[in-house]
Amino acid sequence: MASPTKYIFITGGVTSSLGKGIIAASLAKLLQSRGFKVTIQKFDPYLNIDPGTLNPYEHGECFVTEDGAETDLDLGHYERFLNTNTSQDNNVTTGRIYNNVITKERKGEFLGKTVQVIPHITDEIKNSFYRLGEEGNYDVVITEIGGCVGDIESLPFIEAVRQARWDLGANNHLVVHLTLIPYLSAAKELKTKPTQHSVKQLLEAGIQPDILVCRSEHHLPLDVKKKLALFCNVQLNCVIEAMDAETIYDVPLHMKKEKLDERVMTKLKLPSKSDTKLELWKEFLGRLKNPTQEVNIGLVGKYISLPDAYKSIIESFIHGGAACETKVNLSLISSEEIEKDNVAKKLAELDGILVAPGFGERGLEGKLETVKFARTNKIPFFGICLGMQVAVIEFARNVLGLTDANSIEMNPDTSHPVISLMEEQKNIELMGGTMRLGSYPCQLTKGTKVSAAYGKAKIQERHRHRYEFNNEYLKQYKENGLVPTGINPESGLVEIVELKDHPWFVGTQFHPEYKSTVLNPHPLFVRFIQATLDNKKNNN
Secondary structure (H helix, E strand, O other): OOOOOEEEEEEEOOOOOOOHHHHHHHHHHHHHHOOOOEEEEEEEOOOOOOHHHOOHHHHOOOEEOOOOOEEOOHHHHHHHHHOOOOOHHHEEEHHHHHHHHHHHHHOOOOOOOOOOHHHHHHHHHHHHHHHHHHOOOOOEEEEEEOOOOOOHHHHHHHHHHHHHHHHHOHHHEEEEEEEEOOEEOOOOEEOOHHHHHHHHHHHHOOOOOOEEEEEEOOOOOHHHHHHHHHHHOOOHHHEEEEEOOOOHHHHHHHHHHOOHHHHHHHHHOOOOOOOOOOHHHHHHHHHHHOOOEEEEEEEEEOOOOOHHHHHHHHHHHHHHHHHOOEEEEEEEEEHHHOOOOOHHHHHOOOOEEEEOOOOOOOOHHHHHHHHHHHHHOOOOEEEEOHHHHHHHHHHHHHOOOOOOOEEOOOOOOOOOEEEEOOHHHOOOOOOOOOOEEEEEEEEEOOOOHHHHHHOOOEEEEEEEEOOEEOHHHHHHHHHHOEEEEEEOOOOOOEEEEEEOOOOOEEEEOOOHHHHOOOOOOOHHHHHHHHHHHHHHHHHO
16 A cells, blocks of 8 residues: 555664653654654553553553543653644554454454454554554654564564555655663673664564664764674664663754654655754753752652652653743652651652642542641642542541541542542443543633633643542532632533632642643643742742
């Protein structure tokens, strides 16, 4: 099939966590900055239908798209770099592939044929490869293949990449292989053998990589590049060095310097639309690396031993900090370690506090103590999802006098369910069925901190939660100063609460971090950082 859309496949070898997602996002950014329409998709080789039910310790953050898909955290990188939305079609798992094929088989769509990995599974994978390109919206579709070459679970994806070359034609199909060049300090030399073995495994699967991107802590001398080119059967100028970077946002500029985009364009016969336009990106990096002030902000959550569990929040602070020309010193604090007796000591050095999203009761008491400390000591506070709900529970217990107040997630028998389920959710049993996922509208109250931050009356934000503010208690909250300042216009559900007479005390039921990008830092993060700066100055 001749294709007007070009397809780039990014595979990884030697070890996981080399940064395929960042290389994919950086290459996409460079092509986008030359005027091409680009999207990126991630194919994950695990059997879960999506990462929605995975523990954050297993897989890091679950990223949510506008259309409500629960996806791999790499999609967050794609959106932050490209400043464009992804969708359900941008993240596909082995589980989804097999589920689709088995569903078709049960419906009799294979006309009694024996259903096999080849051709049925590989055909389904290829259909998913091409789906975004067939819409005619993109010049280039970049596909990141999760895992490592040689993993058993990756084999059907690698086979589908091999077959795709024959479907698409050589000028529409390109493979970039990301690999590791380790440095042995005892021998004082870089070793190419792991990369040679990795490429050999690709060749055994019938794939010749077009470009090698080599992760290393040291510069690759010319003789090492020549050796890699010779033994891996790759052109010398297609051996690309990827040194460790100060920040992931430096990587597009490093890849431009290495001419990765030029090599790709040459091999895919892409017409050179224009040179890269990265002025705004460089301005962002300039502000990021040359802050004029700094603040200490605590992120209080229960998954802090794996920072990837809060990846989008951490990156949102980087975007917002750069917008304020401020270095945000972010401390990750375990809510399980916070108690009534030590809360003041644990949080004493902080200029602002964010209570993170999460599910379940573990660490809840520590979050409640954190909220109380921020509220009573007038420390700027930002609560996201469960963080907002904890703020609602804490206020009920300590201000409204409802000592038993709780969420029915934590205590189904509470006499004051200030956080509850909507009636229509109560009889649904499937885990995903009761979730509010994806983008929903929110009407803001004029004259509030959030309306000032957004600068408009109606917004759209992404959700990932099951329980809601219980509107039966709305009057009590309003009368006592914790005011709903954002309401879903269709359901009347409370989306945002603000505390009166406080420097900044905002809780959001939605996840603003999912929409923060390099070129569009989220206004709530920007205003929260600004509030911590203002409060710090006022108290000095």
